[in-house]
Amino acid sequence: DSGVTQTPKHLITATGQRVTLRCSPRSGDLSVYWYQQSLDQGLQFLIQYYNGEERAKGNILERFSAQQFPDLHSELNLSSLELGDSALYFCASSPGREGGNEQFFGPGTRLTVL
Amino acid sequence: AQKITQTQPGMFVQEKEAVTLDCTYDTSDQSYGLFWYKQPSSGEMIFLIYQGSYDEQNATEGRYSLNFQKARKSANLVISASQLGDSAMYFCAMREGRVLSGGSNYKLTFGKGTLLTVNP
Numbered sequence: 056d057s058g059v060t061q062t063p064k065h066l067i068t069a070t071g072q073r074v075t076l077r078c079s080p081r082s083g084d085l086s087v088y089w090y091q092q093s094l095d096q097g098l099q100f101l102i103q104y105y106n107g108e109e110r111a112k113g114n115i116l117e118r119f120s121a122q123q124f125p126d127l128h129s130e131l132n133l134s135s136l137e138l139g140d141s142a143l144y145f146c147a148s149s150p151g152r153e154g155g156n157e158q159f160f161g162p163g164t165r166l167t168v169l
Numbered sequence: 170a171q172k173i174t175q176t177q178p179g180m181f182v183q184e185k186e187a188v189t190l191d192c193t194y195d196t197s198d199q200s201y202g203l204f205w206y207k208q209p210s211s212g213e214m215i216f217l218i219y220q221g222s223y224d225e226q227n228a229t230e231g232r233y234s235l236n237f238q239k240a241r242k243s244a245n246l247v248i249s250a251s252q253l254g255d256s257a258m259y260f261c262a263m264r265e266g267r268v269l270s271g272g273s274n275y276k277l278t279f280g281k282g283t284l285l286t287v288n289p
Contacts, residue, residue: 057213090277097279097280097282098262098279099279100277100278103276111266111276113276143212145214147214157204157216157219158204158277159216160206160213160216162212162213163212163213165212
């Protein structure tokens with residue numbers, strides 16, 4: 056158990072819909088990262104937040120957005136869903152301070168778009 | 170160009186033998202980090218080992234060691250005394266980014282993975 060929690064574990068929805076994925080980082084970790092893992096794209100970094108502020112952006116679509124709240128939990132919002140958005144979405148956390156090298160991954164949310 | 174290349178889509182090893190999983194990387198940064206993660210069939214990502222670009226010694230964590238050859242830009246994972254539970258997908262990843270005041274903008278780039286099967 057990495058200490059990172061993600062809800063829900065599974066999500067099935069239809070094209071055009073909007074969903075929210077939630078992540079709680081490990082106690083004390085200030086950075087949260089979101090990743091998408093799909094069969095055709097592999098593991099892709101989406102976005103990073105540190106202590107409530109966006110720090111780095113990867114291959115995140117404009118239909119996707121994220122935020123980190125004062126209690127440090129984070130949400131990833133996916134809108135106008137398409138079949139190709141079906142994937143495993145991981146959240147990871149790290150201390151986010153100098154010397155913090157490791158990212159701890161949550162169990163993931165498996166999104167299926169029908 | 171791919172930043173992380175794992176040339177072995179699949180590998181087989183006999184239980185109790187050692188196996189090396191290959192990883193080459195491409196970066197122009199002087200400071201970077203290299204990771205290996207394990208993903209069993211259950212789907213979770215498990216951190217195995219980390220090597221910083223300035224670390225002179227190869228990293229070791231129990232049965233895992235990272236063979237870091239900076240000039241060749243390779244960071245191969247060596248698993249000694251393989252166990253049946255080692256059967257999983259293994260991902261090599263590279264951290265780029267820099268430390269900023271109050272935080273960092275690290276991000277990870279992953280390779281496509283190597284599926285390791287340990288045979289009894």
